[in-house]
Amino acid sequence: xxxxxxxxxxxxxxxxxxxxxxxxxxxxxxxxxxxxxxxxxxxxxxxxxxxxxxxxxxxxxxxxxxxxxxxxxxxxxxxxxxxxxxxxxxxxxxxxxxxxxxxxxxxxxxxxxxxxxxxxxxxxxxxxxxxxxxxxxxxxxxxxxxxxxxxxxxxxxxxxxxxxxxxxxxxxxxxxxxxxxxxxxxxxxxxxxxxxxxxxxxxxxxxxxxxxxxxxxxxxxxxxxxxxxxxxxxxxxxxxxxxxxxxxxxxxxx
Amino acid sequence: xxxxxxxxxxxxxxxxxxxxxxxxxxxxxxxxxxxxxxxxxxxxxxxxxxxxxxxxxxxxxxxxxxxxxxxxxxxxxxxxxxxxxxxxxxxxxxxxxxxxxxxxxxxxxxxxxxxxxxxxxxxxxxxxxxxxxxxxxxxxxxxxxxxxxxxxxxxxxxxxxxxxxxxxxxxxxxxxxxxxxxxxxxxxxxxxxxxxxxxxxxxxxxxxxxxxxxxxxxxxxxxxxxxxxxxxxxxxxxxxxxxxxxxxxxxxxxxxxxxxxxxxxxxxxxxxxxxxxxxxxxxxxxxxxxxxxxxxxxxxxxxxxxxxxxxxxxxxxxxxxxxxxxxxxxxxxxxxxxxxxxxxxxxxxxxxxxxxxxxxxxxxxxxxxxxxxxxxxxxxxxxxxxxxxxxxxxxxxxxxxxxxxxxxxxxxxxxxxxxxxxxxxxxxxxxxxx
Numbered sequence: 198x199x200x201x202x203x204x205x206x207x208x209x210x211x212x213x214x215x216x217x218x219x220x221x222x223x224x225x226x227x228x229x230x231x232x233x234x235x236x237x238x239x240x241x242x243x244x245x246x247x248x249x250x251x252x253x254x255x256x257x258x259x260x261x262x263x264x265x266x267x268x269x270x271x272x273x274x275x276x277x278x279x280x281x282x283x284x285x286x287x288x289x290x291x292x293x294x295x296x297x298x299x300x301x302x303x304x305x306x307x308x309x310x311x312x313x314x315x316x317x318x319x320x321x322x323x324x325x326x327x328x329x330x331x332x333x334x335x336x337x338x339x340x341x342x343x344x345x346x347x348x349x350x351x352x353x354x355x356x357x358x359x360x361x362x363x364x365x366x367x368x369x370x371x372x373x374x375x376x377x378x379x380x381x382x383x384x385x386x387x388x389x390x391x392x393x394x395x396x397x398x399x400x401x402x403x404x405x406x407x408x409x410x411x412x413x414x415x416x417x418x419x420x421x422x423x424x425x426x427x428x429x430x431x432x433x434x435x436x437x438x439x440x441x442x443x444x445x446x447x448x449x450x451x
Numbered sequence: 452x453x454x455x456x457x458x459x460x461x462x463x464x465x466x467x468x469x470x471x472x473x474x475x476x477x478x479x480x481x482x483x484x485x486x487x488x489x490x491x492x493x494x495x496x497x498x499x500x501x502x503x504x505x506x507x508x509x510x511x512x513x514x515x516x517x518x519x520x521x522x523x524x525x526x527x528x529x530x531x532x533x534x535x536x537x538x539x540x541x542x543x544x545x546x547x548x549x550x551x552x553x554x555x556x557x558x559x560x561x562x563x564x565x566x567x568x569x570x571x572x573x574x575x576x577x578x579x580x581x582x583x584x585x586x587x588x589x590x591x592x593x594x595x596x597x598x599x600x601x602x603x604x605x606x607x608x609x610x611x612x613x614x615x616x617x618x619x620x621x622x623x624x625x626x627x628x629x630x631x632x633x634x635x636x637x638x639x640x641x642x643x644x645x646x647x648x649x650x651x652x653x654x655x656x657x658x659x660x661x662x663x664x665x666x667x668x669x670x671x672x673x674x675x676x677x678x679x680x681x682x683x684x685x686x687x688x689x690x691x692x693x694x695x696x697x698x699x700x701x702x703x704x705x706x707x708x709x710x711x712x713x714x715x716x717x718x719x720x721x722x723x724x725x726x727x728x729x730x731x732x733x734x735x736x737x738x739x740x741x742x743x744x745x746x747x748x749x750x751x752x753x754x755x756x757x758x759x760x761x762x763x764x765x766x767x768x769x770x771x772x773x774x775x776x777x778x779x780x781x782x783x784x785x786x787x788x789x790x791x792x793x794x795x796x797x798x799x800x801x802x803x804x805x806x807x808x809x810x811x812x813x814x815x816x817x818x819x820x821x822x823x824x825x826x827x828x829x830x831x832x833x834x835x836x837x838x839x840x841x842x843x844x845x846x847x848x849x850x851x852x853x854x855x856x857x858x859x860x861x862x863x864x865x866x867x868x869x870x871x872x873x874x875x876x877x878x879x880x881x882x883x884x885x
Contacts, residue, residue, distance in 0.1 A: 224736065224739050224740055225739070226739050229505075230505070230536070230590060230591040231503050231591055231593060232536075232537065232538045232539065232591050232592055232593070233535075233536060233539070233591075236536075238735075238739055240735065240736040240739050240740075242736070243492055243732075243734055243736050244736075245491075245734070245735040245736050245739070247536075247590060249535075249536045251452075251535060251539055254452055254539065255452050255453075271534060271535065271536075271543055273532065273534060273536075273543070273588055275491075275493075275496060275507070275509040275586065275588070276509040276510075276511035276584065276586050277511060277584065277586065309535060311534060311535050311536040313507065313534075313536060313588060313590060315491060315496075315498070315507065315735045316491050316492045316493065316496075316734050316735050316736065318492065
């Protein structure tokens with residue numbers, strides 16, 4: 198699945214020029230793998246992750262919970278054995294996904310998320326969370342809301358930069374990952390590192406919240422395309438193309 | 452999770468079908484799936500797909516202390532990771548039998564064949580050498596992991612460049628890529644694996660087995676060969692010991708396959724090099740943008756009609772690949788739709804033209820396939836290649852077999868009858884060769 202580069206179309210706050218609210222181009226491919234229940238290849242700029250999910254499936258006895266499903270996350274780095282940093286990422290992603298999932302509906306089961314790093318060019322955690330959310334959406338596990346993660350840094354000139362590429366991130370002073378829900382745009386997760394002022398944090402949060410809408414729009418378009426297509430596959434080609442145009446002409450609402 | 456068991460019916464169906472020279476995915480007995488290689492943005496990262504089997508390889512290096520027995524040689528470590536992503540029954544972090552088997556076969560193919568110039572990895576003797584690590588992350592397991600892993604390891608090794616070093620006052624300084632151009636690896640020869648599965652008490656061999664075929668088969672046969680038709684590794688697993696004739700036939704075919712694969716790897720590397728020289732974006736992101744990764748999903752065709760083959764019209768494919776609008780959906784999503792052709796245009800006694808519901812795919816009668824399908828792998832002649840190379844290959848196999856039987860004889864007495872079998876087989880083979 199290939200989509201267009203997504204730029205923010207409406208500026209929700211007056212304080213930011215539209216140049217500030219620019220994410221790197223997002224692309225994704227759904228179900229590239231056959232053995233897992235659902236998978237997504239998610240790219241943001243040059244950062245690329247492959248996420249897959251299984252579940253709800255049989256649970257190991259030590260993880261069994263009679264009240265809700267057990268959520269696990271496995272993060273695989275590209276080279277070498279997983280480091281402590283990777284384990285930390287794993288935990289952040291797991292906790293974030295768990296808060297979005299309706300785990301009470303599937304007690305005594307496991308929902309497992311696997312993440313494989315493909316190219317790390319800054320903002321891999323945000324990319325992994327977005328990819329995991331897409332995989333969970335296609336996997337059809339019930340969710341309270343969808344989640345969108347945005348990466349932000351304070352660069353060497355003490356300026357807040359939204360979703361930088363790896364060249365801009367050289368010499369960064371601090372980095373933030375904000376995860377928002379799709380309903381109220383409330384914060385789900387904040388993960389920060391480095392030194393920053395409170396004002397910078399607030400700036401970064403506002404920018405990220407505005408930018409998260411781009412990601413939610415992207416989800417909506419991808420998923421509607423995906424389901425329209427799979428509903429119509431048995432039909433003739435003529436109907437298929439007709440449906441396509443309907444999807445295309447749908448206005449993008451922010 | 453536990454692996455789903457195969458029912459007896461399934462097992463019988465596959466074995467019966469193979470006896471009639473039929474395979475579930477419609478391939479011929481000696482037909483391999485399509486292989487595709489994509490390179491990542493970093494040096495030494497490759498995503499290889501063999502049909503739907505997908506493996507990600509990454510080569511990394513660090514400085515370390517050499518072994519005391521070999522003070523001027525670098526060290527290679529191969530690690531295969533079978534996680535839940537590959538198949539639900541795998542568990543990450545635990546070494547399964549399959550994991551060890553793949554690892555060991557690859558070690559024999561790449562390390563024991565001494566294809567990498569280890570001495571070029573030496574920085575200072577007895578003190579510092581480069582330690583290479585090849586990580587193979589299996590992403591999707593649809594059979595024949597070993598072939599896919601070997602191609603991934605080879606292409607990643609060839610793609611890899613290590614940073615340059617200089618020694619200033621006994622201190623090793625590693626240069627960043629911006630300071631000094633990184634150095635590519637030196638490989639003496641390019642080995643790859645080709646595997647076969649044996650059916651019908653070792654009378655029939657099929658190439659590039661799928662998961663189901665792998666699990667049903669009597670035994671598996673893995674050849675590690677380089678493009679010069681030299682045998683690097685031979686692995687015979689399972690219950691049936693094959694006739695030497697079939698073994699030699701498979702070896703000849705595997706050698707041809709190895710040459711084809713190595714040529715393909717070189718071609719793709721050349722393309723990647725050109726792209727990097729022109730400063731075009733490279734990496735997996737670019738592959739996704741150009742729809743390259745799903746394009747290799749081959750429309751998820753799991754069943755194929757016997758006398759027909761799928762032919763994608765190339766010009767159309769390119770057109771769709773270049774389009775980056777949202778309506779270009781993943782072809783793989785259409786599971787039933789693509790598999791069923793829409794209408795039959797004309798019916799002959801033996802053939803018909805079918806139109807699929809996708810514009811870029813045509814069903815065409817498989818003329819040459821009809822004959823070769825009937826032909827059994829056993830009855831085919833193998834004397835197409837030159838006699839000399841044939842003989843050298845057979846000698847190599849004979850050696851490997853004898854080595855194998857010697858090893859067997861050293862084992863416990865309880866396995867003695869097994870050893871007798873192996874011994875007699877290699878003797879028999881020797882007679883055939885003489």
